[in-house]
Amino acid sequence: MATVHDEIDNWLAADLYGELSAEEQRQLHTHLVDCAACRKTHQETKTMNKLLEETLAQQKPDPAFEQRMLTGFRNRIPEKSGLIKSLADLMRSRSAQVTAVVAVLLGLVQLGRTFTTKTATTPRTRDRYANEQLFEPPAQFAAMSEPNRAGALNKADELAAARPQAVPLQAPPPSSSTEMKAKTESSAELERTMVTGSNIPVAEEAAPKPGETPAPEVANRKLIRNATVELEIVSFDDAVQKITAFANEDHGYVATTNSQKQANGKLRGQVIVKILPENLDRFLQKIRGLGELKNQTLGTEDVTKAYFDTDARLKNARVMEQRLIEMLKTKTGKVSDLLQVEKELGRVREDIEKMQGELKYWDSQLQFATVTISLAEKEMEEPAAFLIKERSQLALYAPDVEKIYNDIKALASSRSRGMQITNAQLNRDYSGRVSATMTILIAPEESDAVITRVKSFGRVENFQTQTERIAQGGSGMSQNAKIKRDKVELNITISREEQEQAFQQTSLRIRTSSVDEKAKDLRAVAEKQGGRVRSSSFSRDPDGRELANVWLRVPMKHYPALMQSLDSSGKVENVTVQRQDRTGTQIDEANAPADISIQVYSQGNIVSNQSGPLATLRRTLAQSAGAIMWSLRMIGVAIAFLAPWIITIVAIVWIAKRIRRARR
Amino acid sequence: MDASEREQYRAAIHGDREAFEMIIRTHSRTLFAIAYGILQNREEAEDVVQDSLVKAWKMRWRVRDPEKFPAWLSMIARHRAHDVFRKRRSLPSTHETIETIEANTPEASAMDQQLHSALATLPALHRAALSLRYFEEMDYRSIENTLGLTNGALRGILGRAVASLRKQLRPALASTD
Known part of the structure; x- marks a missing residue:
């Protein structure tokens, strides 16, 4: 154990600061009594302590120190508002953090579940929407057609009331009489529209298809009906007459007729009939009796949505036009603004016209159904005539090609009427071989004579004739078609005999x-x-x-x-x-x-030049000469390898000798 | 540490401003003693205490155990003071001027100067312990707690500090006797 003397500094310091127990104090004092050095140290320490106390007391913070610290702290950390502070504080505690994390996780899970269930139910939702879309407009239109059925004619108002976005049209226009006229016109048009519109359900009810009950939703829909019919008939003119009669019966009319005559005298054509939609089915039934039905299509185009959309837009545009006119009348504002309004007015009017045109077109389409009837007479494809075409190939060999070539030409010019050269070619290649090809058209009655004549010019190598019967204006067979002989085509190839x-x-x-x-x-x-x-x-x-x-x-x-x-x-x-x-x-x-x-x-030599003693001797000599040449070459190679070394060694030895001699 | 004190620290950690201000009142002098012990300069020491308090408030949620709050506070102050000390050493000219100004004050006697220079030679920890002792008259145990020392270490530290000062000041002491 360390003695007091060894750790006198610690003991003295502890004594100074009152950290010694009574027992320790006794030990220290005992030692101090004994040890002079430690006594001296004790004395010094006490003096120094006093000095330190005095000096450091000056450095002690003043009484206002705490207050200063507090103020400084408050300045630097301003107090937060209650909620944020409490929230921030709350987030600092571990339990609050854990709770928050759990809450967020739970939220995410819930969110995920909502999403997944949503996707799972999406098809069902879509179905529902589809049904709604299907059934919503009819409901709307049924509601609209209610006043129609009641016989009320002030449909414009009803329509406007049914559409919240459409400003009532009947609002008294404060404009000039022309504007008034325009208004009345438009309302009249609207009424007409509604009349045609109400025609449709009548048509539907008048001509219900067998086995089909007309759906009440169809009422007041804008339907454009067309049909195309393809018929094969015996006589075109007959059929057109009957169609006209049928159309008149059903309060329709023939809009267009066109016909074409084929080469074989048969007629083909198209008739377009406009007929009231309610009579369409009856009309089609009648038409079928005319001939053999090849094809029939019946189409219905539903333009209800587009029609009423355009109608509503038209109304909006009219209101817009009205407002613009009012704006112009008040005439306040700058000239540039007025010009702008004028421009806008022009644009709106253009729109109105376009929409009116559209509606008129639809009205015309809705009023009548279009039936397009294609007519074709029977046995349309029968040929009108036959043409017999003869084609011959002749290959000749002759000692002098050019002579024959010229002979045939001369023949053609002598019989200019019955014979004509369409193509003539004389080929001479670099080796002097000569050949000629000619194509001749010959009148059918002279063909045999001409061909015989041409054959006699040289040696015939080959002769082929081909006859073709071409049907004109149709195909197949025909009893009463004319038969005509066409010109005979003769292809001649002339070659020299050598090539034969x-x-x-x-x-x-x-x-x-x-x-x-x-x-x-x-x-x-x-x-x-x-x-x-x-x-x-x-x-x-x-x-x-x-x-x-x-x-x-x-x-x-x-x-x-x-x-x-x-x-x-x-x-x-x-x-x-x-x-x-x-x-x-x-x-x-x-x-x-x-x-x-x-x-x-001839028979060759009995003994070949390649064998026998002389040949053997010659071969041996040649071989030994070859061997000598080979060894000579090898020696050359050896010299080439060794020479540098030998030269180097000799040179070194020579230099060494010179040096030794020089030293001596 | 009694229950009310621990409760105060806990409240401060959880953001109770009043509790924290109470702690400022009770502990800022200790912090000052530590800072002064290291820096040997009052202005700087005050700044350090101020900074440390602000930092402690911002970082208070890091303390899990309320009992360790005072020790943590002094640790912040000590680190901060060390930072300032290091910065000062990297700028020797400023230090020079401070010293000359101090030296030129009329009341600073030759003895004071000697004492200051003797203190400057001590390790920072020793100085901090000394200033805690002389400023706050804290007992060994509290000083150990404040400075985060293990039981009984302070006895040796203060012993060595006192001995070192005594040896350096021996000629001056002799003259005063």
Whole structure:
């Protein structure tokens, strides 16, 4: 345990501040009696304490200190108003915070539940709205039609009363007589409107459809009715007459008629009939008896909403017009304002006119139902005439294409009436091949003669004729339609004989000792027989074998003679003959070309140049020369690798030697 | 701490202005002693007390335990005073002028000056403890509570503070004897 002496400072301080217990005080005093140093310290401490007390007493805050603090505090934190303060204070306590959070959460849950139930019930609500929409206007109109039924004619007032936004029209206008007239006109028009409007339910009741009870809601609705009917009838004129009669019976009229005559003499057309709506169904029934019903549509357009909307807007616009006129009359305000009013008045009047026009149009549409009847006579599609069209294709081979081309042209000009060239083309390509195409129109009665004549110009390769029967003004068959022959179209293709495919192809091989000589012989033989050499080739292989190919073309009539002379000239092998019989086309067989392909060959050397001692020796020499060249190349590579090193080492050694010698 | 005092602190924490003003009345001197102990300047100390009170009012809901309210209050004052002290040190010129002004006042004797400079060398905590003792004549236990010290620590602190002052002032003390 620490002694008093060791902690004398603590003890003295505690003594000073009266923090020592009685026992401790006794201990301290005992020690002070014993220890001179501590006594001195005690003395000093006491002096210092006094000094401190004196000095610090000056620094003590003055008596007004608390008041100052309080005032400062009040200035800096002004007292809040009761509610905010209490709320703010409330939010500071934990329990209040917890309560608030719980309340907010509960609120959110409730909100979510409301929303979800709302979405769940939305369809039902929508249904309800739909029903309301369906049933609301009828209720309204039923209420409006009440005075109608009662026979009261002051509908304008009733209507105005039924619509809160519409200012009563009958308010006495303080304007000039023209305005009065306009008013009366408009009210008269309104009355007329209402009369036509009330016609509709009458029509509905007059012509109820079987099995359908007319709904009371339909009363006073603005319905535009139209029908379209498509009929097939025997006689157009008859039908139009009957339709006119029916329309007159039912207090209607024929508005438009139009008809078209087809090429086969049949009529097709359209009749538009205007008929009172209540008579529409009866009228349609009658019409059906006229002919075969192809198609019928019956349409009703409900313009009630648009009609009454426009009506109400018209009334509003009139009131507006009235106000503007009054404004103009009082004539107060600036000129620019008056101009503005004038402008506005013009706009309103324009609107009024537009709306009046609209209402008039609807009235006309409502007054009469429109029936559009499309009429077509029976067997509309029967053809009026037939046209027979002949088209021929002719392919010719000739030794001289140009000559024939010109011959045909000359023929055409000599028979200018019955024959006409529509297209002629002569093609010559870079290799000298010539071909020509021509298209000729020939009068039907001359066609056979002309075609025969053209055929005789060359060798016919192909001839085709095609006949087409074209129905005019309809389709199908007809007993009494006229038949006409059209001009014959002839397409001619002329090619050179060379391009003609051979009628017969023969290939054979001849073995002989002297190939070249034999080939020359063959040419001579061919020319003697009226044939031509088309191409020839000659080759010799390293073994000394020779080979010559010769293609000849001769007319068929000289073919047997040629073959015989070939047989006599050497050993003929491997003969194959291929013949193309063109059935169906008349062909000049004697002049048809026959191709002969002859291969003349000789036996080669017994020992090939590629084998034997000389060849072997040559190969060996070549191989050893190759080996030497290869090793030479390798040496070169080795030198290229080593040379730099050797040069470097030699240089180093040389320099070292020089240095050693220099030192010595 | 008796029940009425605790009730007062609780009310103040919950926003009772009157209770808080009562606390201002009773505690502002203690706060001043702490601030003065650290700063050794009356004007600054007063400002610190004022700021601390305002801050305490605004932040009062942070105190959960009413018993700790006085200790919390002194902590605010101590922190605030330390802030001011640090700021002053970063602006040495101002401090200089204050010192010279104080030195030039006629009543400031040489002894006072010496005492002040000796006090300035002590740690701030020691100064605060000393000023609480000399201004408010508080006993060790209250000082410990106010400064948030553990039981018995103050005895050593004050002992060391007194010893340090005594050693520095020994020549002056000798002359006064």
